[in-house]
Amino acid sequence: MRFVKNSVRPEPVEGLSFFRKEVKGTASTGSARTGGGIRACVSLAALVTLSACARQAASAVVAGGPGFLQGLWDGFIFPFAWVVSLFVPEVAVYAVPNNGGWYDFGYFLGIVVFGVGARGGTKVVYRTRTVRESRRGKVVESRIIREEDEG
Numbered sequence: 001m002r003f004v005k006n007s008v009r010p011e012p013v014e015g016l017s018f019f020r021k022e023v024k025g026t027a028s029t030g031s032a033r034t035g036g037g038i039r040a041c042v043s044l045a046a047l048v049t050l051s052a053c054a055r056q057a058a059s060a061v062v063a064g065g066p067g068f069l070q071g072l073w074d075g076f077i078f079p080f081a082w083v084v085s086l087f088v089p090e091v092a093v094y095a096v097p098n099n100g101g102w103y104d105f106g107y108f109l110g111i112v113v114f115g116v117g118a119r120g121g122t123k124v125v126y127r128t129r130t131v132r133e134s135r136r137g138k139v140v141e142s143r144i145i146r147e148e149d150e151g
Helices: 034-051 068-076 078-087 101-114
Strands: 126-136 139-150
Touching: 068 078, 068 101
Parallel strands: none
Antiparallel strands: 126 139
């Protein structure tokens, strides 16, 4: 891999915090996003520390209990089972006892991949913007902006 010494840097864009304008005569102190990275690392460390305390009772894991496929199904129907469980005390959203890690993995995949998390929810809209300016020298006299949504 070859690195180019004099690469072109993007021009600063007004309103975007990750591009900084450097003022002549001042030293650059690094990225404006450094505070967010430190905050994310501290949060991640706290979550890892707290998850180390999580334990599953030995009576909750049974060799013949529900496995991966049952976990996949339970994760897939989770939203419906949760609503029903609010009104019917005999309905649960998670099978206990189960066979442990494989049931949990199936449950996770059922929710995230095939269930609630699989719904797109976002719509991509492409917008065409046409800007016409009339100038007199370096002064902009009028600007016409036309936007069209596609999609």
